[in-house]
Amino acid sequence: METLAECLAQVAGVTVVSAVGNHRSFLASVTAAAPTVALVDSEHLERQPVTLAAAVRRTQPTCAVVLAVHAPTRAFIDRARAAGVLIVVPKSAGLRTLVRSLREASAGRTVSALQPDFAGGPNGPLTEREADVLRLTASGASVGEMRESLFLSHGTIRNLASAAIKKLNARNRYDAVRIARERGWI
Structure with missing residues (x-):
């Protein structure tokens, strides 16, 4: 997680407020810093990422939420959108796509704006x-x-x-x- 935060901190126009490893610290950090975008990495938080995203939206309604997950399915993306998540990024997408996703979320664009890139490739989630x-x-x-x-x-x-x-x-x-x-x- 710290490595990702360090990489993102090197990107022009991106400021990393904090990198935390549990949901309580995450929510406290979002509440204290009031960031434009919160990146939820499903691997590093013990709570379900959609539940955490919904909690972020309740405590900071103006904070856009981006979820990074291993293999997002259409059903997962739909649940995430219903919880207020703007963009779901597969972890396999790479740093460039993640940065673009953060910028899109910061501009208020939803997952549908970038869905072809996040579908897993030309065949979507299918092999x-x-x-x-x-x-x-x-x-x-x-x-x-x-x-x-x-x-x-x-x-x-x-x-x-x-x-x-x-x-x-x-x-x-x-x-x-x-x-x-x-x-x-x-």
Whole structure:
């Protein structure tokens, strides 16, 4: 956490007020410093990040909140937005994206303004293989045809479809296709 704070402190236009490792200190620091943006790193706080973000918004309504999490799903982003979070950044996004996110949040822009960058890549939260299974599903391919095309076993195709369904909060693989198409991921 201190390393991230040191890196951010080197960025022009970014001032790090404090770096804390527990939710009580975090809330106290936000209350005392009244920052423009609070960065919540889910890894370093024992409280659920969305719960903490909601507490920040209650105590400092003018403070924008950015969450850094490992693998944000659409459902997580929706919960975070409902709690007042402006931007959710995957930890894999890199420092440049994090800085841009902090600046966007400071300007009052929401997660939707940067969502394509935070979806995990061109396939959103889906792996390349999960996206392949959904593309083939969309084309009407049977599981047997998918096996031949992707050189994967029936069980692996089923597992990839299940993972895509779960990541997209879909009811079935056809619903997952619809969701992924609507978001431009396949």
